[in-house]
Amino acid sequence: MSSKTFDEDHIANKLSLFFDRYKSKIITFPKEKGWMTDELYMYQGFWFQSARMFSIMTVMAAQDDFKPHPSDIYLATQPKCGTTWLKSLVFAIVNRNRYQNENHPLLSTNPHKLVPNIETEVVEKIPTYAEGHSPRLFFTHLPCISLPPSILDFGCRIVYMCRDPKDVLVSLFHFANKLRGTSTGPMTVEEAFEKFTKGITPHGPYWEHVKGYRKASLENPSKILFLTYENMKSDTENNVKNLADFLGYPFTEEENSRGVMEEIVSLCSFEKLSAANKHGDLGRGLPNSAFFRQGNVGDSINYLTPEMIQILDDITNKEFHGLDISF
Numbered sequence: 001m002s003s004k005t006f007d008e009d010h011i012a013n014k015l016s017l018f019f020d021r022y023k024s025k026i027i028t029f030p031k032e033k034g035w036m037t038d039e040l041y042m043y044q045g046f047w048f049q050s051a052r053m054f055s056i057m058t059v060m061a062a063q064d065d066f067k068p069h070p071s072d073i074y075l076a077t078q079p080k081c082g083t084t085w086l087k088s089l090v091f092a093i094v095n096r097n098r099y100q101n102e103n104h105p106l107l108s109t110n111p112h113k114l115v116p117n118i119e120t121e122v123v124e125k126i127p128t129y130a131e132g133h134s135p136r137l138f139f140t141h142l143p144c145i146s147l148p149p150s151i152l153d154f155g156c157r158i159v160y161m162c163r164d165p166k167d168v169l170v171s172l173f174h175f176a177n178k179l180r181g182t183s184t185g186p187m188t189v190e191e192a193f194e195k196f197t198k199g200i201t202p203h204g205p206y207w208e209h210v211k212g213y214r215k216a217s218l219e220n221p222s223k224i225l226f227l228t229y230e231n232m233k234s235d236t237e238n239n240v241k242n243l244a245d246f247l248g249y250p251f252t253e254e255e256n257s258r259g260v261m262e263e264i265v266s267l268c269s270f271e272k273l274s275a276a277n278k279h280g281d282l283g284r285g286l287p288n289s290a291f292f293r294q295g296n297v298g299d300s301i302n303y304l305t306p307e308m309i310q311i312l313d314d315i316t317n318k319e320f321h322g323l324d325i326s327f
């Protein structure tokens with residue numbers, strides 16, 4: 001008898017259905033060796049994984065099958081730019097009248113389970129948080145150009161968070177090595193650096209992904225909020241206040257007097273969330289703890305050489321010139 005659960009069977013069937021649907025297209029795409037999976041495929045100018053839930057297949061299925069609503073809120077990042085933190089903050093802000101702090105879902109459930117991803121929503125069968133909630137809250141790693149078009153046409157609100165590419169590289173390097181099978185063996189920092197600078201990362205090139213959302217946010221600031229991990233770290237309270245205003249959930253005077261915003265900041269802190277996610281997993285070999293390593297700014301200095309840092313800073317300065325992005 002199979003040891004797999006019903007949901008795993010459902011997911012496997014859905015993924016194989018998508019594989020049949022898209023394989024004739026996928027085999028024509030450029031490919032490169034991946035970080036965590038065998039291959040990355042280039043589609044619409046970006047690299048997508050060949051397997052796992054965030055893959056070229058679920059990206060294409062999300063574009064074909066996902067149905068946005070005008071009132072939806074979308075969170076977007078590249079991997080390792082603060083996804084888990086952003087999901088928890090927005091979930092806590094939007095649902096602050098629904099849950100009490102002592103039995104808040106964030107203290108027992110990984111933020112990735114609380115805010116569904118549009119790439120995986122088309123695969124999962126289990127009812128998600130989004131069902132029966134208005135506004136629906138979704139997350140995506142998709143680049144701006146690859147979003148299902150009605151998200152932008154409807155003028156849905158989007159919150160994008162990016163992070164200093166040097167720290168993204170190092171965070172991704174650790175994450176990938178945690179997830180790589182023993183047969184593949186760990187990758188070296190040099191390998192990771194080479195891939196990253198060439199733009200070969202899941203959902204990369206890093207710089208193109210950021211530029212797509214940055215330009216869209218400059219054109220439409222009332223609909224697309226652009227945040228950086230570093231700024232969120234250095235001034236969490238002001239950022240959370242702005243985030244609540246942008247989402248249409250401003251803190252009231254009465255809430256301010258009760259310190260509700262400060263409670264949300266504390267609930268979503270690295271310390272609280274990492275303690276709540278010490279055990280358990282998201283299924284498919286992904287431990288909850290893999291999303292909590294250090295949560296600091298500037299850890300890259302401990303892994304990258306001064307030459308590597310200089311090269312990455314030079315690329316970033318050139319690519320982001322005139323876009324008013326600083327870390």
Ligand code: PAP
Binds near residue numbers: 085172269
């Ligand atoms: P994902 O895109 O794969 O979901 P994501 O959450 O963006 O991953 O990245 C994890 C990073 O966010 C880790 O960074 P590090 O490797 O440099 O330490 C993780 O520690 C950090 N992180 C997770 N939760 C928080 C938090 N509540 N506050 C600050 N940083 C956090």
